[in-house]
Amino acid sequence: MANIEINGQQVEIDEDGFIVNPEQWDENVAAYFCKDEGIEELTDEHWKVINYLRDYYQQFEVAPMIRKLCKETGCNLKKIYELFPSGPAKGACKVAGLPKPTGCV
């Protein structure tokens, strides 16, 4: 666990760089996580994925299955990897401020 400062806000992240309290997430946090992901700028396509993940998480308190993410956003897995090089879980979910997935997933 470590605290990092993003725009004056202390944000707690775990060993793998995931946010611990999803309510601390905002656009500045997303921008911070992007740097680690090697994303230069968040495009509309990035935001489509991020917003879908956040909406789903707010409704169900769990990340959606990857298949559903692809279908609902119209981005296939290859596209998700292009947008978020570490993939849907370690990349997209992390930038979207979802906690690290748990269980046998």
Place this chain on the structure above:
Amino acid sequence: MDNIKPQDMGKTSDVLVRPEKLMPLPAPYDKPGMEPEFKPVKDTWKEDFCTSLDGFVGNDTLARPKTKEEEQEMIKKFLSGLDKLFSDQTNRGYLQPLALSFEYCAKCNTCSEACHTFKSSGETEIYRPIFRSEVLRKIYRKHKNGDSLVNRFIGGDIDLNIETILRLGELAYRCNLCRRCAQTCPLGLDNGLLAREIRKIFSMEMGIAPKPLHEKGTVNQLKIGSSTGLNKAALLDVIEFIEEDMYDKTGKEYKIPMDKKGADILLTHNAGEFLAWPENPAAFAIIFEEAGLNWTLSSEMIGYDNVNYGLFYDDAQAKKIGIQQFKAARDLGVRKIVIGECGHAHKAATVSMDRNVAGEDNIPRESFLPLLQDLIRKKAIKQDPSRNNFPVTLHDPCNMARMMGLIMPQREIINTICPQFREMTPNGAQNYCCGGGSGFAIMNSFNFPEFRNKIASRMKFKQILNAFQDTIEDPETPKYVCAPCSNCKGAIRDILDYYETTAKFNVHYGGLVELVVNAMPQFERPFLDFLDEEAGMM
């Protein structure tokens, strides 16, 4: 340091040993540059956790004490936990096998030759199955008999200090609990059981267990219903999506029965399937519906997640979860539970829980394998093996094969529907663990995935490569590792990704029911995505 002895566990050093000369891999991974190197250990980890065993951090709640007082407190706690293991009052269920395995080891090391972690690591001394057990024995003798000269000669020669305790807390998580060692021991001793008993001391007495197993695992499951965090509303959303997906793939509308009172069968899945491998519950639904079975899933508390991580580290958690799972079946009034493709759920529900639940609550339960075998034998579902005409090999989940003797049904099925089936060597009850056993597949913090991918899973990776040697370097030929267990699938997914085996050599993985549905001739599209051009990179 060569020739490390159990006594060295208490010696202060940066790291006791770093595994170096790992077991060579078969072609094409015998060439230089094919395997990622270990990454350096971070200095901050050294201060806060225990990296002094082998440089890996597996137990992410095993925090290094900051003061002498804290150190003494931790040692004291460990010893009181150790006492509880040997008391009939506190460890009745396991005392007998523990005592037998504790007393009679002849140090013949037959077990070491059977251990995939020991062999894969290039025979790193600390990974011998008996090394860990011997440390525990020495601690016990010292604790019971004191530091006399005589006691030092009869096995009490170890420093009972914080390094010994911390390193043992990590070493308990270098064993997959696959019990291949127990199978081979001429005296029938079970070093896997001893590793688990050590985990119990840390968890049940000291409150120290890897977060993915405890805090995010069993605690989540008892609170939310699933270790994945999947609550009832999310589950129902997933089910709806799976139904849509089945329609897209098959052109037929299937309805998944939920909470159907009085059904014959309550089918239970590892909830990881719903989120990571939805094609698996989908395949089960297609098979069960086509065969006309009277079945249901449960959406009630814990009734939809058959995992029981308590099995890996904590008897109390295991019992709480097991009882809830049986309750879900009782409430629905089903005749039996059928366990889907999850190895440890098989053992937990059928074997381990048997002694914990008595009378009417002890509801009948069985593996999906004999049922599926029966459906294929009786031709209850149509099968066209030519649809599975690519190389397929089979991984035996330890909990099904070694622990329960479930070996022939999956072979009969796969021999019927996969013309290019080939066995791994060895297989069946002699199989090797996938490297993900006992929770390793989900322990992904710090550098533990490196330990898993490069050492614990190495023997399985070798077996997979060997099984496909004829076509491994032909990227045009898709190859399939059938692993009917979520945990094993997770571990195999990670090795195929880590070594880029899917990307470079077209090796895929998945369960058994997916192959069955893929062989159904009534569907136009293949069920397996890697054969389905329409599915693209989904």
